[in-house]
Amino acid sequence: MTETDLNILDDEETQLCEASGKTAYPPALEFVKAQRMADFFGLLGDANRLRIISLLADTELCVGDLAIALDMNDSAVSHQLKTLRALRLVKHRKQGRHVFYQLLDRHVFDLYNTVLEHLDETAID
Amino acid sequence: MTETDLNILDDEETQLCEASGKTAYPPALEFVKAQRMADFFGLLGDANRLRIISLLADTELCVGDLAIALDMNDSAVSHQLKTLRALRLVKHRKQGRHVFYQLLDRHVFDLYNTVLEHLDETAID
DNA sequence: TCAACACATGAACAGACATTCATGTGTTAT
DNA sequence: ATAACACATGAATGTCTGTTCATGTGTTGA
Structure with a gap:
Protein backbone atom coordinates (compact mmCIF):
# COMPACT_ATOMS: atom_id res chain seq x y z
CA MET A 1 0.00 0.00 0.00
CA THR A 2 1.15 3.51 -0.73
CA GLU A 3 -1.50 5.43 1.11
CA THR A 4 0.84 7.97 2.60
CA ASP A 5 2.51 8.55 -0.73
CA LEU A 6 -0.84 9.39 -2.20
CA ASN A 7 -1.68 11.64 0.73
CA ILE A 8 -4.88 9.79 1.45
CA LEU A 9 -7.01 10.37 4.50
CA ASP A 10 -7.05 7.07 6.27
CA ASP A 11 -9.58 7.75 9.02
CA GLU A 12 -12.18 5.58 7.32
CA GLU A 13 -11.74 3.20 4.45
CA THR A 14 -14.88 4.23 2.63
CA GLN A 15 -15.57 2.03 -0.34
CA LEU A 16 -15.49 3.41 -3.83
CA CYS A 17 -17.87 2.13 -6.43
CA GLU A 18 -16.69 -1.22 -7.66
CA ALA A 19 -16.87 -0.04 -11.25
CA SER A 20 -13.74 1.99 -10.78
CA GLY A 21 -10.74 -0.20 -10.22
CA LYS A 22 -9.65 1.96 -7.31
CA THR A 23 -9.58 1.10 -3.63
CA ALA A 24 -9.26 4.55 -2.07
CA TYR A 25 -10.04 8.21 -2.69
CA PRO A 26 -7.60 10.20 -4.75
CA PRO A 27 -6.24 13.27 -2.99
CA ALA A 28 -8.46 16.30 -3.43
CA LEU A 29 -7.29 19.86 -3.36
CA GLU A 30 -7.89 21.18 0.14
CA PHE A 31 -10.94 23.35 0.23
CA VAL A 32 -9.28 26.47 1.64
CA LYS A 33 -6.67 26.45 -1.09
CA ALA A 34 -9.33 25.78 -3.68
CA GLN A 35 -11.27 28.71 -2.31
CA ARG A 36 -8.28 31.02 -2.61
CA MET A 37 -7.74 29.94 -6.18
CA ALA A 38 -11.42 30.39 -6.91
CA ASP A 39 -11.30 33.90 -5.53
CA PHE A 40 -8.37 34.69 -7.75
CA PHE A 41 -10.00 33.31 -10.89
CA GLY A 42 -13.27 34.90 -9.98
CA LEU A 43 -11.47 38.19 -9.85
CA LEU A 44 -10.68 37.82 -13.53
CA GLY A 45 -14.19 36.63 -14.23
CA MET B 1 0.13 60.46 -35.78
CA THR B 2 -0.07 56.75 -35.51
CA GLU B 3 -3.75 56.41 -34.77
CA THR B 4 -4.33 53.46 -37.07
CA ASP B 5 -1.29 51.67 -35.71
CA LEU B 6 -2.73 51.95 -32.25
CA ASN B 7 -6.12 50.81 -33.46
CA ILE B 8 -7.85 53.88 -32.15
CA LEU B 9 -11.43 54.77 -32.85
CA ASP B 10 -11.25 58.05 -34.65
CA ASP B 11 -14.92 58.95 -34.88
CA GLU B 12 -14.52 61.69 -32.31
CA GLU B 13 -11.37 63.16 -30.90
CA THR B 14 -12.54 63.18 -27.31
CA GLN B 15 -10.13 64.95 -25.04
CA LEU B 16 -8.32 63.06 -22.34
CA CYS B 17 -7.57 64.73 -19.06
CA GLU B 18 -4.69 67.09 -19.51
CA ALA B 19 -2.88 65.54 -16.56
CA SER B 20 -2.03 62.52 -18.65
CA GLY B 21 0.40 63.34 -21.39
CA LYS B 22 -1.71 61.42 -23.89
CA THR B 23 -3.77 62.72 -26.77
CA ALA B 24 -5.94 59.73 -27.55
CA TYR B 25 -7.50 56.67 -26.01
CA PRO B 26 -5.39 53.56 -25.74
CA PRO B 27 -6.90 50.52 -27.42
CA ALA B 28 -9.27 48.62 -25.16
CA LEU B 29 -10.01 44.94 -25.38
CA GLU B 30 -13.22 44.55 -27.33
CA PHE B 31 -16.08 43.86 -25.03
CA VAL B 32 -17.20 40.62 -26.64
CA LYS B 33 -13.73 39.12 -26.36
CA ALA B 34 -13.44 40.39 -22.82
CA GLN B 35 -16.76 38.75 -22.06
CA ARG B 36 -15.60 35.41 -23.43
CA MET B 37 -12.47 35.59 -21.34
CA ALA B 38 -14.48 36.56 -18.30
CA ASP B 39 -16.75 33.58 -18.83
CA PHE B 40 -13.73 31.33 -18.98
CA PHE B 41 -12.13 32.72 -15.84
CA GLY B 42 -15.46 32.77 -14.08
CA LEU B 43 -15.75 29.10 -14.83
CA LEU B 44 -12.66 28.52 -12.72
CA GLY B 45 -13.92 30.89 -10.08
C1' DT C 1 -13.91 81.30 0.78
C1' DC C 2 -16.42 79.08 -2.56
C1' DA C 3 -17.41 76.50 -6.55
C1' DA C 4 -16.01 73.01 -9.65
C1' DC C 5 -13.59 68.96 -10.22
C1' DA C 6 -11.65 64.02 -9.48
C1' DC C 7 -12.18 60.31 -6.97
C1' DA C 8 -13.83 57.31 -3.03
C1' DT C 9 -17.39 55.13 -0.47
C1' DG C 10 -21.72 53.31 1.43
C1' DA C 11 -26.42 51.73 0.60
C1' DA C 12 -29.70 49.87 -2.45
C1' DC C 13 -31.06 47.35 -6.33
C1' DA C 14 -30.89 43.79 -9.89
C1' DG C 15 -28.90 39.98 -12.12
C1' DA C 16 -26.14 35.81 -11.96
C1' DC C 17 -25.22 31.48 -10.00
C1' DA C 18 -24.46 27.29 -6.88
C1' DT C 19 -26.92 24.31 -4.13
C1' DT C 20 -30.94 21.65 -2.79
C1' DC C 21 -35.12 19.12 -3.53
C1' DA C 22 -38.12 16.65 -6.37
C1' DT C 23 -38.54 14.18 -10.33
C1' DG C 24 -37.24 11.84 -14.71
C1' DT C 25 -34.39 8.53 -17.56
C1' DG C 26 -31.79 4.57 -18.23
C1' DT C 27 -29.44 0.35 -16.35
C1' DT C 28 -28.74 -3.74 -13.44
C1' DA C 29 -30.23 -7.54 -10.72
C1' DT C 30 -33.67 -10.44 -8.66
C1' DA D 1 -41.70 -7.03 -14.35
C1' DT D 2 -40.05 -4.53 -10.64
C1' DA D 3 -37.10 -2.56 -7.32
C1' DA D 4 -32.76 -0.46 -6.48
C1' DC D 5 -29.21 2.13 -8.30
C1' DA D 6 -26.49 5.96 -10.89
C1' DC D 7 -26.99 9.93 -12.96
C1' DA D 8 -29.44 13.99 -15.22
C1' DT D 9 -32.53 17.80 -15.08
C1' DG D 10 -35.82 21.52 -13.88
C1' DA D 11 -37.60 24.61 -10.44
C1' DA D 12 -36.96 27.09 -6.29
C1' DT D 13 -34.09 29.32 -2.95
C1' DG D 14 -30.46 31.90 -0.93
C1' DT D 15 -26.14 34.12 -1.63
C1' DC D 16 -22.85 36.77 -3.88
C1' DT D 17 -21.61 40.66 -6.64
C1' DG D 18 -21.48 44.59 -10.11
C1' DT D 19 -23.73 48.74 -11.07
C1' DT D 20 -26.09 52.91 -9.87
C1' DC D 21 -27.24 56.74 -7.01
C1' DA D 22 -26.28 59.76 -3.37
C1' DT D 23 -22.95 61.56 -0.60
C1' DG D 24 -18.30 62.44 1.35
C1' DT D 25 -13.28 63.84 1.05
C1' DG D 26 -9.61 66.29 -0.83
C1' DT D 27 -7.70 69.42 -4.48
C1' DT D 28 -7.55 73.30 -7.74
C1' DG D 29 -8.62 77.78 -9.36
C1' DA D 30 -11.24 82.13 -9.21
Whole structure:
Protein backbone atom coordinates (compact mmCIF):
# COMPACT_ATOMS: atom_id res chain seq x y z
CA MET A 1 0.00 0.00 0.00
CA THR A 2 1.15 3.51 -0.73
CA GLU A 3 -1.50 5.43 1.11
CA THR A 4 0.84 7.97 2.60
CA ASP A 5 2.51 8.55 -0.73
CA LEU A 6 -0.84 9.39 -2.20
CA ASN A 7 -1.68 11.64 0.73
CA ILE A 8 -4.88 9.79 1.45
CA LEU A 9 -7.01 10.37 4.50
CA ASP A 10 -7.05 7.07 6.27
CA ASP A 11 -9.58 7.75 9.02
CA GLU A 12 -12.18 5.58 7.32
CA GLU A 13 -11.74 3.20 4.45
CA THR A 14 -14.88 4.23 2.63
CA GLN A 15 -15.57 2.03 -0.34
CA LEU A 16 -15.49 3.41 -3.83
CA CYS A 17 -17.87 2.13 -6.43
CA GLU A 18 -16.69 -1.22 -7.66
CA ALA A 19 -16.87 -0.04 -11.25
CA SER A 20 -13.74 1.99 -10.78
CA GLY A 21 -10.74 -0.20 -10.22
CA LYS A 22 -9.65 1.96 -7.31
CA THR A 23 -9.58 1.10 -3.63
CA ALA A 24 -9.26 4.55 -2.07
CA TYR A 25 -10.04 8.21 -2.69
CA PRO A 26 -7.60 10.20 -4.75
CA PRO A 27 -6.24 13.27 -2.99
CA ALA A 28 -8.46 16.30 -3.43
CA LEU A 29 -7.29 19.86 -3.36
CA GLU A 30 -7.89 21.18 0.14
CA PHE A 31 -10.94 23.35 0.23
CA VAL A 32 -9.28 26.47 1.64
CA LYS A 33 -6.67 26.45 -1.09
CA ALA A 34 -9.33 25.78 -3.68
CA GLN A 35 -11.27 28.71 -2.31
CA ARG A 36 -8.28 31.02 -2.61
CA MET A 37 -7.74 29.94 -6.18
CA ALA A 38 -11.42 30.39 -6.91
CA ASP A 39 -11.30 33.90 -5.53
CA PHE A 40 -8.37 34.69 -7.75
CA PHE A 41 -10.00 33.31 -10.89
CA GLY A 42 -13.27 34.90 -9.98
CA LEU A 43 -11.47 38.19 -9.85
CA LEU A 44 -10.68 37.82 -13.53
CA GLY A 45 -14.19 36.63 -14.23
CA ASP A 46 -15.55 40.02 -15.10
CA ALA A 47 -15.38 41.60 -18.53
CA ASN A 48 -14.98 45.14 -17.29
CA ARG A 49 -12.22 44.19 -14.90
CA LEU A 50 -10.39 42.45 -17.72
CA ARG A 51 -10.75 45.51 -19.92
CA ILE A 52 -9.36 47.66 -17.15
CA ILE A 53 -6.43 45.30 -16.82
CA SER A 54 -5.86 45.35 -20.56
CA LEU A 55 -5.70 49.13 -20.54
CA LEU A 56 -3.51 49.44 -17.48
CA ALA A 57 -1.11 46.88 -18.86
CA ASP A 58 -0.22 49.18 -21.72
CA THR A 59 -0.17 52.49 -19.97
CA GLU A 60 -0.90 54.46 -16.86
CA LEU A 61 -4.38 56.01 -16.74
CA CYS A 62 -6.46 58.07 -14.36
CA VAL A 63 -9.92 57.03 -13.25
CA GLY A 64 -11.83 59.46 -15.42
CA ASP A 65 -10.05 58.45 -18.60
CA LEU A 66 -10.57 54.80 -17.82
CA ALA A 67 -14.26 55.50 -17.41
CA ILE A 68 -14.45 57.25 -20.77
CA ALA A 69 -12.34 54.70 -22.61
CA LEU A 70 -14.46 51.87 -21.23
CA ASP A 71 -17.76 53.72 -21.44
CA MET A 72 -18.37 53.11 -17.77
CA ASN A 73 -19.60 55.10 -14.83
CA ASP A 74 -16.83 56.81 -12.87
CA SER A 75 -18.07 55.21 -9.71
CA ALA A 76 -18.16 51.75 -11.24
CA VAL A 77 -14.56 52.10 -12.36
CA SER A 78 -13.53 53.32 -8.94
CA HIS A 79 -15.19 50.36 -7.28
CA GLN A 80 -13.43 47.95 -9.60
CA LEU A 81 -10.11 49.65 -9.01
CA LYS A 82 -10.66 49.30 -5.30
CA THR A 83 -11.02 45.57 -5.80
CA LEU A 84 -7.90 45.35 -7.95
CA ARG A 85 -6.04 47.46 -5.42
CA ALA A 86 -7.04 45.20 -2.54
CA LEU A 87 -5.54 42.28 -4.41
CA ARG A 88 -2.40 44.32 -5.14
CA LEU A 89 -2.85 43.91 -8.86
CA VAL A 90 -2.56 47.63 -9.54
CA LYS A 91 -0.64 50.48 -8.03
CA HIS A 92 -1.82 54.08 -7.90
CA ARG A 93 -0.12 57.42 -7.91
CA LYS A 94 -1.76 60.66 -6.90
CA GLN A 95 -1.08 63.76 -8.94
CA GLY A 96 -3.16 66.76 -8.00
CA ARG A 97 -6.76 65.69 -8.02
CA HIS A 98 -6.09 62.85 -10.40
CA VAL A 99 -5.18 59.32 -9.42
CA PHE A 100 -3.24 57.33 -11.95
CA TYR A 101 -3.42 53.57 -11.96
CA GLN A 102 -1.05 51.08 -13.46
CA LEU A 103 -0.85 47.32 -13.62
CA LEU A 104 1.42 46.07 -10.89
CA ASP A 105 1.28 42.30 -11.18
CA ARG A 106 2.50 41.19 -14.59
CA HIS A 107 1.67 37.64 -13.64
CA VAL A 108 -1.97 38.48 -14.08
CA PHE A 109 -1.34 39.84 -17.51
CA ASP A 110 0.46 36.63 -18.45
CA LEU A 111 -2.62 34.70 -17.42
CA TYR A 112 -4.69 37.14 -19.38
CA ASN A 113 -2.68 36.45 -22.52
CA THR A 114 -2.64 32.72 -21.95
CA VAL A 115 -6.41 32.58 -21.91
CA LEU A 116 -6.60 34.94 -24.83
CA GLU A 117 -4.61 32.44 -26.89
CA HIS A 118 -6.62 29.57 -25.49
CA LEU A 119 -9.85 31.13 -26.69
CA ASP A 120 -8.51 31.45 -30.19
CA GLU A 121 -7.78 27.77 -30.47
CA THR A 122 -10.77 26.44 -28.56
CA ALA A 123 -14.41 26.74 -29.44
CA ILE A 124 -16.28 27.77 -26.35
CA ASP A 125 -19.90 26.70 -26.44
CA MET B 1 0.13 60.46 -35.78
CA THR B 2 -0.07 56.75 -35.51
CA GLU B 3 -3.75 56.41 -34.77
CA THR B 4 -4.33 53.46 -37.07
CA ASP B 5 -1.29 51.67 -35.71
CA LEU B 6 -2.73 51.95 -32.25
CA ASN B 7 -6.12 50.81 -33.46
CA ILE B 8 -7.85 53.88 -32.15
CA LEU B 9 -11.43 54.77 -32.85
CA ASP B 10 -11.25 58.05 -34.65
CA ASP B 11 -14.92 58.95 -34.88
CA GLU B 12 -14.52 61.69 -32.31
CA GLU B 13 -11.37 63.16 -30.90
CA THR B 14 -12.54 63.18 -27.31
CA GLN B 15 -10.13 64.95 -25.04
CA LEU B 16 -8.32 63.06 -22.34
CA CYS B 17 -7.57 64.73 -19.06
CA GLU B 18 -4.69 67.09 -19.51
CA ALA B 19 -2.88 65.54 -16.56
CA SER B 20 -2.03 62.52 -18.65
CA GLY B 21 0.40 63.34 -21.39
CA LYS B 22 -1.71 61.42 -23.89
CA THR B 23 -3.77 62.72 -26.77
CA ALA B 24 -5.94 59.73 -27.55
CA TYR B 25 -7.50 56.67 -26.01
CA PRO B 26 -5.39 53.56 -25.74
CA PRO B 27 -6.90 50.52 -27.42
CA ALA B 28 -9.27 48.62 -25.16
CA LEU B 29 -10.01 44.94 -25.38
CA GLU B 30 -13.22 44.55 -27.33
CA PHE B 31 -16.08 43.86 -25.03
CA VAL B 32 -17.20 40.62 -26.64
CA LYS B 33 -13.73 39.12 -26.36
CA ALA B 34 -13.44 40.39 -22.82
CA GLN B 35 -16.76 38.75 -22.06
CA ARG B 36 -15.60 35.41 -23.43
CA MET B 37 -12.47 35.59 -21.34
CA ALA B 38 -14.48 36.56 -18.30
CA ASP B 39 -16.75 33.58 -18.83
CA PHE B 40 -13.73 31.33 -18.98
CA PHE B 41 -12.13 32.72 -15.84
CA GLY B 42 -15.46 32.77 -14.08
CA LEU B 43 -15.75 29.10 -14.83
CA LEU B 44 -12.66 28.52 -12.72
CA GLY B 45 -13.92 30.89 -10.08
CA ASP B 46 -15.61 28.23 -8.01
CA ALA B 47 -13.86 26.18 -5.35
CA ASN B 48 -15.86 23.02 -5.96
CA ARG B 49 -15.31 23.17 -9.69
CA LEU B 50 -11.59 23.54 -9.09
CA ARG B 51 -11.60 20.57 -6.77
CA ILE B 52 -13.41 18.53 -9.37
CA ILE B 53 -10.80 19.54 -11.93
CA SER B 54 -8.00 18.64 -9.54
CA LEU B 55 -9.43 15.15 -9.07
CA LEU B 56 -10.19 14.52 -12.71
CA ALA B 57 -6.70 15.65 -13.69
CA ASP B 58 -5.20 12.74 -11.82
CA THR B 59 -7.65 10.01 -12.62
CA GLU B 60 -10.95 9.06 -14.11
CA LEU B 61 -13.88 9.08 -11.67
CA CYS B 62 -17.60 8.46 -11.70
CA VAL B 63 -20.11 10.98 -10.39
CA GLY B 64 -20.87 9.19 -7.16
CA ASP B 65 -17.22 8.85 -6.16
CA LEU B 66 -16.62 12.48 -6.96
CA ALA B 67 -19.50 13.40 -4.71
CA ILE B 68 -18.11 11.34 -1.85
CA ALA B 69 -14.54 12.48 -2.30
CA LEU B 70 -15.65 16.10 -2.35
CA ASP B 71 -18.36 15.72 0.26
CA MET B 72 -20.92 17.11 -2.11
CA ASN B 73 -24.44 16.32 -3.15
CA ASP B 74 -24.67 13.99 -6.14
CA SER B 75 -26.89 16.47 -7.87
CA ALA B 76 -24.55 19.36 -7.25
CA VAL B 77 -21.66 17.41 -8.76
CA SER B 78 -23.76 16.47 -11.74
CA HIS B 79 -24.70 20.08 -12.33
CA GLN B 80 -21.10 21.17 -12.18
CA LEU B 81 -20.05 18.40 -14.55
CA LYS B 82 -22.70 19.54 -16.95
CA THR B 83 -21.11 22.97 -16.94
CA LEU B 84 -17.62 21.56 -17.45
CA ARG B 85 -18.96 19.34 -20.21
CA ALA B 86 -20.59 22.26 -22.00
CA LEU B 87 -17.23 23.99 -22.08
CA ARG B 88 -15.56 20.79 -23.32
CA LEU B 89 -13.22 20.71 -20.36
CA VAL B 90 -14.09 17.12 -19.44
CA LYS B 91 -14.99 14.03 -21.38
CA HIS B 92 -17.29 11.29 -20.15
CA ARG B 93 -17.54 7.59 -20.74
CA LYS B 94 -20.56 5.51 -19.88
CA GLN B 95 -20.03 2.10 -18.35
CA GLY B 96 -23.17 0.39 -17.19
CA ARG B 97 -25.03 2.75 -14.97
CA HIS B 98 -21.89 4.67 -14.10
CA VAL B 99 -20.54 7.64 -15.97
CA PHE B 100 -16.83 8.25 -15.70
CA TYR B 101 -15.43 11.70 -16.17
CA GLN B 102 -11.93 12.74 -17.02
CA LEU B 103 -10.19 16.03 -17.64
CA LEU B 104 -10.05 16.70 -21.35
CA ASP B 105 -8.41 20.08 -21.65
CA ARG B 106 -4.92 20.01 -20.13
CA HIS B 107 -4.65 23.70 -20.84
CA VAL B 108 -7.03 24.33 -17.99
CA PHE B 109 -4.89 22.30 -15.66
CA ASP B 110 -1.85 24.31 -16.67
CA LEU B 111 -3.70 27.44 -15.69
CA TYR B 112 -4.71 25.75 -12.50
CA ASN B 113 -1.09 25.04 -11.63
CA THR B 114 0.08 28.47 -12.69
CA VAL B 115 -2.29 30.13 -10.25
CA LEU B 116 -1.43 27.60 -7.59
CA GLU B 117 2.18 28.69 -7.78
CA HIS B 118 1.16 32.31 -7.96
CA LEU B 119 -0.75 32.03 -4.70
CA ASP B 120 2.27 30.62 -2.95
CA GLU B 121 4.41 33.59 -3.81
CA THR B 122 1.82 36.33 -3.47
CA ALA B 123 -0.04 37.44 -0.37
CA ILE B 124 -3.69 37.75 -1.26
CA ASP B 125 -5.57 40.12 0.97
C1' DT C 1 -13.91 81.30 0.78
C1' DC C 2 -16.42 79.08 -2.56
C1' DA C 3 -17.41 76.50 -6.55
C1' DA C 4 -16.01 73.01 -9.65
C1' DC C 5 -13.59 68.96 -10.22
C1' DA C 6 -11.65 64.02 -9.48
C1' DC C 7 -12.18 60.31 -6.97
C1' DA C 8 -13.83 57.31 -3.03
C1' DT C 9 -17.39 55.13 -0.47
C1' DG C 10 -21.72 53.31 1.43
C1' DA C 11 -26.42 51.73 0.60
C1' DA C 12 -29.70 49.87 -2.45
C1' DC C 13 -31.06 47.35 -6.33
C1' DA C 14 -30.89 43.79 -9.89
C1' DG C 15 -28.90 39.98 -12.12
C1' DA C 16 -26.14 35.81 -11.96
C1' DC C 17 -25.22 31.48 -10.00
C1' DA C 18 -24.46 27.29 -6.88
C1' DT C 19 -26.92 24.31 -4.13
C1' DT C 20 -30.94 21.65 -2.79
C1' DC C 21 -35.12 19.12 -3.53
C1' DA C 22 -38.12 16.65 -6.37
C1' DT C 23 -38.54 14.18 -10.33
C1' DG C 24 -37.24 11.84 -14.71
C1' DT C 25 -34.39 8.53 -17.56
C1' DG C 26 -31.79 4.57 -18.23
C1' DT C 27 -29.44 0.35 -16.35
C1' DT C 28 -28.74 -3.74 -13.44
C1' DA C 29 -30.23 -7.54 -10.72
C1' DT C 30 -33.67 -10.44 -8.66
C1' DA D 1 -41.70 -7.03 -14.35
C1' DT D 2 -40.05 -4.53 -10.64
C1' DA D 3 -37.10 -2.56 -7.32
C1' DA D 4 -32.76 -0.46 -6.48
C1' DC D 5 -29.21 2.13 -8.30
C1' DA D 6 -26.49 5.96 -10.89
C1' DC D 7 -26.99 9.93 -12.96
C1' DA D 8 -29.44 13.99 -15.22
C1' DT D 9 -32.53 17.80 -15.08
C1' DG D 10 -35.82 21.52 -13.88
C1' DA D 11 -37.60 24.61 -10.44
C1' DA D 12 -36.96 27.09 -6.29
C1' DT D 13 -34.09 29.32 -2.95
C1' DG D 14 -30.46 31.90 -0.93
C1' DT D 15 -26.14 34.12 -1.63
C1' DC D 16 -22.85 36.77 -3.88
C1' DT D 17 -21.61 40.66 -6.64
C1' DG D 18 -21.48 44.59 -10.11
C1' DT D 19 -23.73 48.74 -11.07
C1' DT D 20 -26.09 52.91 -9.87
C1' DC D 21 -27.24 56.74 -7.01
C1' DA D 22 -26.28 59.76 -3.37
C1' DT D 23 -22.95 61.56 -0.60
C1' DG D 24 -18.30 62.44 1.35
C1' DT D 25 -13.28 63.84 1.05
C1' DG D 26 -9.61 66.29 -0.83
C1' DT D 27 -7.70 69.42 -4.48
C1' DT D 28 -7.55 73.30 -7.74
C1' DG D 29 -8.62 77.78 -9.36
C1' DA D 30 -11.24 82.13 -9.21
